[in-house]
Amino acid sequence: MARARRSARVGLAAVAAGSLLVACSEVGGWGSGGGGETINVLMVGNPQMQDIAKLTEDSFTKDTGIKVNFTILPENELRDKVTQDIATQAGQYDVATIGAYEVPIWHKNSWLHELSSYAEGDSGFDENDLLEPMVQSLSGADGNLYALPFYGESSFLMYNREVMAEKGIDVPRRPTWHQVADIAAEVDGARPGMKGICLRGLPGWGELGAPLTTMVNTFGGTxxxxxxxxxxxxxxxxxxxxxYVDLVRKHGEVGAPQAGFTECLKAMSQGKVAMWYDATSAAGSLEDPKTSKVAGKVGYAHAPVEKTNSSGWLWAWAWAMPKTTKKADAASKFMLWASGKDYEKLVGEKLGWSRVPAGKRASTYAVFEYRKASAAFGDIALKSIKQAHPTSPGVQQRPTVGIQFVAVPEFQDLGTKVTEEISAAIAGRTSVDQALENGQKLAEEVARNYQ
Structure with missing residues (x-):
């Protein structure tokens, strides 16, 4: 019996986060598999999603005859669009990428198809191979999966090893935030136009809110x-x-108030910043010489801490099937393929093993080609995922699960509004004190719903 049936799971939650430019892609062709159905897939515009949009026609569609229309959006736009479509039962999409925050909430609202039965019915999917933190974060209270992980991530510190060597700096394997700030000051301007560190400043509970909340946790807050x-x-x-605000204002990237995952990825890969604290899933792009000028030159350290032993977030971008779909069979075939071992092999062979959407399967880390390609970051990324503590991410007990978010429906709006205030502080339009006073009033309104 599959693991999802053996034990009930608490729906743990965790983010990250990431976005690319808006893009729409249609892939199709009837192929040799027959069928002739078309499904609509809405997904976040991260590099891994851009990859699957390129690979689907000549593999999945060719084999099954199922045509896939992709709509690809930046993270903030994706969250708004998918929430609108699923919450209102509009039924425009057959598959959508959601994360660990949405799954327990949307399952409770009966908006999502249960997926464990589909996984169990596919002998090649191997549900037991999925990493337990990913399974937990994407399961409902009944122990069933309600989303299938495409890739999983925690967060860690990425740094330019060449720049550190030139400055004689040895970055600790487990640094504190104060050590990181000192290093950022020392390497700021180490090369023409280079800034010390990139930290997200773009408003959004899953953008600026993700790294900031991990910092709040380890500084003792909640x-x-x-x-x-x-x-x-x-x-x-x-x-x-x-x-956080002081560090970004003094040594952070140019245009920080508009910089999210995508902008920091570009800045780091083009050698414009010396360090970057963000998702472990970014490493694959940084190590791809086709797109990164720093491939082979990046070092990796655990998420910086202060009062806790670890501080990395936990997130999975995953495939979910709205209950409104009328094409459940075709949609499930796409999701099982996209989250399966064969797809990882396809990415490795076609695009390079560093670009495999990892962080979800134990077997990935036993593949020789992937271990070789991820030698600089694979082990630390896996350890970061396993060390994440969604039920106890700080120094005090929490009312819900979640590391970089609070797993209640109201947090989506609360986190976005508060990060808008903090982004304004980064831009110099308000003070941190004023931003947090405004945020406190909003948080008190949410708290009253649960007291």
């Missing part, structure tokens, strides 16, 4: 206490936010 008292203007939350 959005809410166990009994739902808002803590946005607390000493610890204020200290972490001030540290």
């Amino acid at each position: 959005w809410f206490t166990k009994d739902w008292k808002a803590q946005v203007n607390s000493k610890e939350f204020r200290e972490a936010t001030s540290f």
Whole structure:
């Protein structure tokens, strides 16, 4: 019996985060597999999704005859679009990428198809090979999967080894945030136009909110206490936010208030910044010489800490099937293929093994070609995923699960509004104190729903 049937799971949650430019892609052709159905897939515009849009026609469609229309959007736009479509039961999409935040909430609202039965019915999918943190984060309270992981991630520090060597800096394997800030100051301007570090400044609960909240956690703060008292203007939350804002303003990337995952990925891969704290899934792109000027020159360290032993987030971008779809069979075939071992092999052989959507299967880390391609980052990425603590990410008990978010429906709006205030502080349009006072009022409104 599949693991999802053996034990009930608490729906753990975790982000990350990432976005690329808007792109729409249609792939098709009837192929040799017959069928002739067409499904609509809505997905976030991260590099791994761009890859699958390129590979689907000549592999999945060719084999099954199922045509796939992709709509690819930046993260913030994707979240708005998928929430609107699924929550209103519009039924425009047969498959959508969602994350660990949405799964337990949307399952509770009965918006998603249960997927464990499809996984169990596919002898080649091997559900037991999925990493347990990914399974937990994408399961409902009934123990069934409600999304299939495309790739999983935690967060870590990425740095330019050449620049560090030139400056005689040895980056600790497990640095503190104060050590990172000192290094950022030393390498700022190490090369013409180079900044010390890239940290997201783009508003959004899954953009700026993701790295900031991990910093809040390890500085001793939290959005809410166990009994739902808002803590946005607390000493610890204020200290972490001030540290983040000061670091970005002094040594961060150009245009920080508009910089999200995509912009930081570009800055790091083009040698415009010396360090970057973000998703472990970014490493594959940084190590691809076709797109990165720093391939083979990047070092990796665990997520910086202060008062906790670890601070990395936990997230999975995953395929979900809205209950409104009338093409469940075709949609499930696409999802099982896209999350399967054969797809990882296809990416490795066609695009390069560093670009495999990893972080979801134990077997991936036993593949010789992947281990070789990910030698610089694979082990630390896997350890970061396994060390993430969605039920206890800070120094105090929490009212819900989640590392870089709070797993309640209201957090999507709350996190976005508060990060808009903090992004304004990065831009110099307001102070951190004012931003957090405004945020505290919004958090208190949410807390009243649960007290």
